[in-house]
Amino acid sequence: MTLSELINFKYVVALVLYSGLGILILLISFWVIEKLTPENLWKEILEKRNMALALMASAYMIALAIIIASAIHG
Numbered sequence: 001m002t003l004s005e006l007i008n009f010k011y012v013v014a015l016v017l018y019s020g021l022g023i024l025i026l027l028i029s030f031w032v033i034e035k036l037t038p039e040n041l042w043k044e045i046l047e048k049r050n051m052a053l054a055l056m057a058s059a060y061m062i063a064l065a066i067i068i069a070s071a072i073h074g
Helices: 009-036 041-046 051-073
Strands: none
Touching: 009 041, 009 051, 041 051
């Protein structure tokens, strides 16, 4: 077996493309949430050590990642 038989390169390209698209959508949506909230989320999390806000932001990212992954997967 050759390498091209083991790895189908169109699937590798699709993987990289969809992963990049998913990360881009995640970052854009987090930026929108950042602009909609009255406080600066990163400042609250990093400087003021707001753990509740950090937990909310992480839950948001995980939930959105699941939605993006299922939309891409089909």
